[in-house]
Amino acid sequence: MSVHEPFNTLLRPAVLHILRAAGFHGARPSVVDTVVDLTARYMMLLAERTAYNAYSNHNDLTPDITDVRMAMQDCGLLVPTLTGAEEIWKEMLRKPLEDYDEHTGARAKEAKRRLVEDTADVTEFVEWAKGEKNREIRRIAGVLKPTLSATEALDALEMEDYLTTLMKKHSKTGVESRFQGTVLGLPGDPKPVRVEGGPVDSIDDWCRRTREKAAKAAKDAPVKAETSKQTPESSEKLPVEMDTQ
Structure with missing residues (x-):
């Protein structure tokens, strides 16, 4: 199942009700799927243009009424x-x-x-x-x-x-208890994910250790660079005299 399939499934009844209200009483499943797909694409385009306008106008992704209006003009609604x-x-x-x-x-x-x-x-x-x-x-x-x-x-x-x-x-x-943690209900309570059989107990612990390791490597990098620049005098290359006789 694709990531967009649950949302298309939720959008399908709304499209069917709109078609019914417009006077359509029957259609092939392929036709309905096409109309649902076009509706989803248009809504996605409207959302993308709204986010683009919000970031362009005030450098943040929280849109205001001006951003929505500009997106509706871009998409031909206004x-x-x-x-x-x-x-x-x-x-x-x-x-x-x-x-x-x-x-x-x-x-x-x-x-x-x-x-x-x-x-x-x-x-x-x-x-x-x-x-x-x-x-x-x-x-x-x-x-x-x-x-x-x-x-x-x-x-x-x-x-x-x-x-x-x-x-x-x-x-x-x-409703709240049955659909909690799904796209239809309230978000579920966050629970830590336990890692079995590894050196760490949770993903948070693994992220913390990774950050500490990266910070330590970045701190030791200048010291290693300075050490590599220093060359012993004994290792200097001496000119080689060629015997021309």
Whole structure:
């Protein structure tokens, strides 16, 4: 089993639910596998671009909203209305905010207008994700709460996503205890790995001894280098007289 197979297996039900919500009711396994593989590749590309932008922008791998937005533009999720050169020229030519009167509220209105204009692509994407086109997908995923009347008893209940429901269905002792230490549950408690039949008892002990050995070798290296440079006088080569007779 490859390292990516568990994640593709977890992604498969989500892709099937999306296809079902889009109106597909049947497909060959090879077709579904292809769609799952394309989805996984696209998500991996989005994650890689986000990490690249985070490291390029602030030299760390913890992304912020700007890094994610840039990655979504790189992957075609967000389509900016202007090119990079057009945005630079627009910023250079438009009137600075400091020139607007703050007392009349003109500066605040202009700042709000520019914010709406700059985030138009993000707003459009959010409206598309929460719109009617994806309503069925959100309903099947369990994130769309039904509209219930005040007299109904289920008014206070929150819907769960399909994965949580499936885990509870197959778990008799509780979700956390059954799936602990797996990709579905909480991380397991770290336990030391014992080494049997070796000179050390654990991997940590072996790492410590390796570091000590490397530090000692690095410390003794200059002494050995100086010793090798010193040559006894007796070992100097003497010129050899050749008999020309």
